[in-house]
Amino acid sequence: xxLEAEYAAFEEKVKRTxxxxxxxxxxxxxxxxxxxxxxGTVKNIHFIPNYLESRNNIPLCALxxxxxxxxxxAIVLDISQKPFMIGGMPRPVRAREAKPEMFEDRPPKxxxxxxxxxxxxxxxxxxxxxxxxxxxxxxxIEVDIALDLQLKDEKKLAQRQQGALKANHEKYExxxxxxxxxxxxxxxxxxxxxxxxxW
Amino acid sequence: MAEVEKIxxxxxxxxxxxxxxxxNKDIQFYKSFTYDGEQYDLYDCVYLYKEGESEPEIxxxxxxxxxxxxxxxxxxLWFFRPCEIFNxxxxxEILENELFLASGKGQGLADLxxxxxxxxxxxxxxxxxxxxxxxxxxxxxxxxxxxxYRTFDVAQRKIMDKIEGKISExxxxxxxxxxxxxxxxxxxxxxxGKNEICGNATSNETKVPSNxxxxxxxxxxxxxxxxxxxxxxSSVEKRISAVGLKSSEMDKIDERQLDVxxxxxxxxSEVKSREDEAILGKVLPRKLEVEEKGRSIRDTxxxxxxxxxxxxxxxxxxxxxxxKSNEQRRVEVEEKSNSRNNNAxxxxxxxxxxxxxxxxxTKVFTNKSRSSxxxxxxxxxxxxxxxxxxxxSLVEERCKLKGVEDIIGIDKNPTKMMKLxxxxxIFSNDKLPSHGDTKKKxxxxxxxxxxTIDGKCKRKDGGESLALEKxxxxxxxxxxxxxxxxxxxxxxxSPRLPQNKVQKFDDQMLEVTRRLDASNVDGNDLKAPSPxxxxxxxxxGKHKGPFKKMKSDVEAPRLSNRELCEESPTRxxxxxxxxxxxVVEVAQxxxxxxxxxxxxxxxxxxxxxAHEQGTLVLLQNLDPAYTSAEVEDIVWNGLEESCTAKMIxxxxxxxxxxxxxxxxxxxxxxxxxxxxxLDEGCxxxxxxxxxxxxxxTTSYSTEKRPNFFGHLVIDKLRHPMLHERxxxxxxxxxxxxxxxxIEYDMSMEWCAQQEKSDLLWKxxxxxxxxxxxxxxxxxxxx
Numbered sequence: 011x012x013l014e015a016e017y018a019a020f021e022e023k024v025k026r027t028x029x030x031x032x033x034x035x036x037x038x039x040x041x042x043x044x045x046x047x048x049x050g051t052v053k054n055i056h057f058i059p060n061y062l063e064s065r066n067n068i069p070l071c072a073l074x075x076x077x078x079x080x081x082x083x084a085i086v087l088d089i090s091q092k093p094f095m096i097g098g099m100p101r102p103v104r105a106r107e108a109k110p111e112m113f114e115d116r117p118p119k120x121x122x123x124x125x126x127x128x129x130x131x132x133x134x135x136x137x138x139x140x141x142x143x144x145x146x147x148x149x150x151i152e153v154d155i156a157l158d159l160q161l162k163d164e165k166k167l168a169q170r171q172q173g174a175l176k177a178n179h180e181k182y183e184x185x186x187x188x189x190x191x192x193x194x195x196x197x198x199x200x201x202x203x204x205x206x207x208x209w
Numbered sequence: 210m211a212e213v214e215k216i217x218x219x220x221x222x223x224x225x226x227x228x229x230x231x232x233n234k235d236i237q238f239y240k241s242f243t244y245d246g247e248q249y250d251l252y253d254c255v256y257l258y259k260e261g262e263s264e265p266e267i268x269x270x271x272x273x274x275x276x277x278x279x280x281x282x283x284x285x286l287w288f289f290r291p292c293e294i295f296n297x298x299x300x301x302e303i304l305e306n307e308l309f310l311a312s313g314k315g316q317g318l319a320d321l322x323x324x325x326x327x328x329x330x331x332x333x334x335x336x337x338x339x340x341x342x343x344x345x346x347x348x349x350x351x352x353x354x355x356x357x358y359r360t361f362d363v364a365q366r367k368i369m370d371k372i373e374g375k376i377s378e379x380x381x382x383x384x385x386x387x388x389x390x391x392x393x394x395x396x397x398x399x400x401x402g403k404n405e406i407c408g409n410a411t412s413n414e415t416k417v418p419s420n421x422x423x424x425x426x427x428x429x430x431x432x433x434x435x436x437x438x439x440x441x442x443s444s445v446e447k448r449i450s451a452v453g454l455k456s457s458e459m460d461k462i463d464e465r466q467l468d469v470x471x472x473x474x475x476x477x478s479e480v481k482s483r484e485d486e487a488i489l490g491k492v493l494p495r496k497l498e499v500e501e502k503g504r505s506i507r508d509t510x511x512x513x514x515x516x517x518x519x520x521x522x523x524x525x526x527x528x529x530x531x532x533k534s535n536e537q538r539r540v541e542v543e544e545k546s547n548s549r550n551n552n553a554x555x556x557x558x559x560x561x562x563x564x565x566x567x568x569x570x571t572k573v574f575t576n577k578s579r580s581s582x583x584x585x586x587x588x589x590x591x592x593x594x595x596x597x598x599x600x601x602s603l604v605e606e607r608c609k610l611k612g613v614e615d616i617i618g619i620d621k622n623p624t625k626m627m628k629l630x631x632x633x634x635i636f637s638n639d640k641l642p643s644h645g646d647t648k649k650k651x652x653x654x655x656x657x658x659x660x661t662i663d664g665k666c667k668r669k670d671g672g673e674s675l676a677l678e679k680x681x682x683x684x685x686x687x688x689x690x691x692x693x694x695x696x697x698x699x700x701x702x703s704p705r706l707p708q709n710k711v712q713k714f715d716d717q718m719l720e721v722t723r724r725l726d727a728s729n730v731d732g733n734d735l736k737a738p739s740p741x742x743x744x745x746x747x748x749x750g751k752h753k754g755p756f757k758k759m760k761s762d763v764e765a766p767r768l769s770n771r772e773l774c775e776e777s778p779t780r781x782x783x784x785x786x787x788x789x790x791x792v793v794e795v796a797q798x799x800x801x802x803x804x805x806x807x808x809x810x811x812x813x814x815x816x817x818x819a820h821e822q823g824t825l826v827l828l829q830n831l832d833p834a835y836t837s838a839e840v841e842d843i844v845w846n847g848l849e850e851s852c853t854a855k856m857i858x859x860x861x862x863x864x865x866x867x868x869x870x871x872x873x874x875x876x877x878x879x880x881x882x883x884x885x886x887l888d889e890g891c892x893x894x895x896x897x898x899x900x901x902x903x904x905x906t907t908s909y910s911t912e913k914r915p916n917f918f919g920h921l922v923i924d925k926l927r928h929p930m931l932h933e934r935x936x937x938x939x940x941x942x943x944x945x946x947x948x949x950x951i952e953y954d955m956s957m958e959w960c961a962q963q964e965k966s967d968l969l970w971k972x973x974x975x976x977x978x979x980x981x982x983x984x985x986x987x988x989x990x991x
Contacts, residue, residue, distance in 0.1 A: 029860075031860070032963070058858045058860055059813070059858070071860045087296065087297075092945050093945070093953065093956035093957070093959075093960060094944070094945050095944055095945075095952075095956070101956065101959045102956045102959060102960060104963060109859065110834065111833040111834060111856075111858070111859040111863075111868065112858050112859050112860065113858065114858055116836055117836070118835070118836045118838060118839050119834060128847070128890055128891065128892055128893070130890075131890075135893075136891060138984060138985075138987045139891035139893055139899045140891055140899075141984055142830075142891075142898060142899050142981070142984050142985065143830070143891060143899045143901050145980060145981060145984055146829055146830035146867065146898070146899070146901045146981075147829070147901055149864070149867065149977045149980075149981075150829055150901075152973060152977065153864060153973070156969060156970065156973050157862065159969070160862075160966040160969065160970075163962060163965070163966065164962060164966075167958060167959065167962050171955050171958065174955075175951070175955070178951065
């Protein structure tokens, strides 16, 4: 029964763990730890490594293990409702409940048997199985494409926001500049417009 | 003035009048009435059964009237149960029998109901510390069914800690306790309510409360059509919900349920006892889920040893139900926590879950309809399994015995799987624990019935190598059972003989799985293997040494199997789960320990080198619930290659039904061979999915600085001196965004974007799942 006990312990760990998404690759473990410590006790942080993707702009994901499931849930709820930023803005992180498959080292589920067989070409199912294989490959490609699409969208959004931000910033800078160097005040005096006292 | 009316034989009598109102002054308001022998006053708390729900709602009467046409109505101000609003509870503490009064404006605050909907009185005390609220005595608290002191604002969707102002245009002082001692809740009706609830349970109704999110799986359970166990489960669930937050009554119901059949009671009473904790306000569904699972484990183990198929089928159904329900609950909780008012997503998953359930259930059924030899293997922990594997019952029992032994030998240590290669000289030692902490439990890997022919030679060589191994110094910890196994190997008429031997290293665990397919090797003589096995055992002795153990298995059984297969390919495919004499093996070189340092190598580096050497293979279309160790087993058994594998961890965007693994093989040739084999042939895994392999291409570059979208910087403000190192050292902050900033707006845009892509993924995977299912349905033999 140790098998099951271990798996049960693992599952319990899963429940206590929060899956964080959309983390900037710059974010370090310390940052995440500090950020999430505001919600509760952080026991462990593990970044999900990204081996497959050749892209280098996939947001980072992390598994944060908390003290108890209640904290984990609270985090998930909170972050879902209010945007929470870690290490940069304005893209908020996303928090979800962790699933066992997200973990790196997990004990196998007890009581599960894996069987397999080689399907021979004479086997009537061969055709179907072959198609399944092709389908799987297709799906993998689809996933790739979807990921690409997503990244493209994100890039667009980021650029748009960056542009808007820049424009706004310049606007404010101008206004600020005008106020600080007294131009605004002088203009106001000229036109006999009352100005705020603190200018 | 009393009017006696007979409404469905339920006695009714108006009490004190309150006034006249309404547009035409034709509505008569009342302060009290007697219904079914019970007197109800204004501001009493009552149970109401809504149509279609078997779970009563609790509300406070805040208006009573009768129209000119004789229609009697009440306006009810609702109480929320914690489970109904747990989404908004967050981290708050909840009392055991606490309710939340509805407040604010909007839907869910109050409803007009026909008076006849009232099912009974409910004793709800207000324990708010407001000065206008008469504090109830301890005695009253004991007698109370529920308490409340907080409200839930339906508009803001928040818990309000104070009751003040007006609720539903009613001064809150009316909502507090009354000055006089509350009349005890009418026993008759309350009992009626209880009886109804329990009656529902015992009568095995399958109606399920639909208004409680945590029990949504019932809806799904129904769709699976598992009537027997559904009832079992649903009645258990019903009990959970019905009993609700009344701890005192739980005992009563417990007793009542004792008459019910044993397993049910087992399920129910245990679940119930957990309920107390579960309902103690934390995340309900999760707790329930844990307990349910606990129950299912126990259930399955209890029922395991029953040799009857039926029982197995039932429990497998139960466990599959549990599994499903757990899965759904889990998904549901996840969904809830993800919701940003995105009901669409919820709707998407619902049908998906339903579909998946339908699938698993159809699997159950189709499997059942298979030949009688097949039994279902009970998966103790439900979560994502799709595999229901048939195994003979006797074998199963023995398996359990073995299983126990196996489990004893398990501890949280890195495990190794050694393989015995046909070429004697090559000892697969690189199968050293690649993942530092991989735990491998003894599990049974069944190899396919039909394998390629070249294995034959290997087998023979295997025999030789066995002999060679004897020369090595090995200390082997052989459990007693294992010897039994080897002795008991020989042709057995029908049951399969699983042989699980677990040996323990000092910090490695070897797992040996071996099965002899005696049933299919009817004529074949298994004597050949036995002596060798014996020999091995003998030579290795039964030292309970803490060091390398070696277990060499004989591939002769496979030989026999293969022969069989060649004879009857058709048979082999039907008996696809034929157990093969697996080799488990693993010869460990004496200097294996020295090689232990390999395991220190981080996976990344090894992967890099493997990639450069061309030995990295990507396997796709696996069940994502597999672990790396299992993958290694599969590769070993199916492709006769030893490897180190690493399951790719799933992220939010990963396919929920298909997993991937990176596998490092020994040589480039091996990698090529594997890929080729997988391409040409079809290695069908137990869940009906063929393995797909390809040479992995990973351009894992550490040089390039990742380019993350979404974190904007204002260029002008960036410190000109800031370079990468400094940036890293700079204190990074984290914060919640305030709604009145530009940042907030932008973050909302990101959220929207995120939601969009989430939907995209979901739909994609749904679509893919559908396609796979359609194709799989064409498989004749699964």
